[in-house]
Amino acid sequence: MKHSREKDSVMHIFTSYLERKGYRKTHERFDVLHEIYSIRGHFDVESLYGKMKTKKYAISIATVYNTIELLLECNLIKKHQFGENTSRYEKSFRGGNHDHLICTACGEVVEFWDPAVKEIQDAVTVSTGFEVNYHVLYFYGLCPKCKVKK
């Protein structure tokens, strides 16, 4: 089990969140968080659960769903639904604010970050009264290579 500053940070954030809410700090919850922060890129519940079963964690799918709910609440993960019927998630600690450009021809994904997204969020927060926790922004189009081909 590799230790990293990132993992220590998210464990701490999760601990604080659980304490603030009066929720219990069960080892299952930390197992899920640990496992998620070992995954690069996106994952779905099925693969996460399967991975944990393989690693001999004793955990049920119900608890995985339960924990994911908590991690969403404290913004340690992001939920995506790309049009399939299964939800996908990704960790969102530092780097959770990047957005994506997707090439509809070859599928290439490029990440970018623009501070103006935060400005839009602030404006929308004021005008609608929502409390925004996170966002998802995708630009779909053609990457340079596919643009040339066409």
Add this chain to the structure above:
Amino acid sequence: MKHSREKDSVMHIFTSYLERKGYRKTHERFDVLHEIYSIRGHFDVESLYGKMKTKKYAISIATVYNTIELLLECNLIKKHQFGENTSRYEKSFRGGNHDHLICTACGEVVEFWDPAVKEIQDAVTVSTGFEVNYHVLYFYGLCPKCKVKK
């Protein structure tokens, strides 16, 4: 049955699409398109199907799903998955490029439009060389009511 230029246009687009693909022009398919273009805002399959049953259209849920698939292919509707387990759709013919705020507690969806999204798109276009065709932007959080409850 009200006639509108918009409906005539989308019927024509759909007809052309079906012909080009060699698909059959069944009355069920046009019934679904007609019904969808009578709906303001978002809808899900359940409500669309229920509405059509009430209006005494003879149609099955399987055919509704089938037709929605075709309408997605020819860009006459857009599919959204706001975090609930049911997909939602909306017509997309000259639908404007509005974006969405989604309440993660009660599922409420509010539309907004901010010109800065286009500015980000232009900036990203320049810096990455992508040719952007369309985008999706969701802000997730708590609506005013749920914010108070919490």
Add this chain to the structure above:
DNA sequence: GTTATTGCAAAATCTTTGCAGGGTG
């Protein structure tokens, strides 16, 4: 007439729920 499409119901998939037992605070 051919054959894609429909309707029905059953199946498949993903997620939630109820409840008894176990672990946290």
Add this chain to the structure above:
DNA sequence: CACCCTGCAAAGATTTTGCAATAAC
């Protein structure tokens, strides 16, 4: 030692599929 959380399995909800009957071309 109270009661929140877990695991299990069953239930729910949405979407897909298989197949005979129907209708478009």
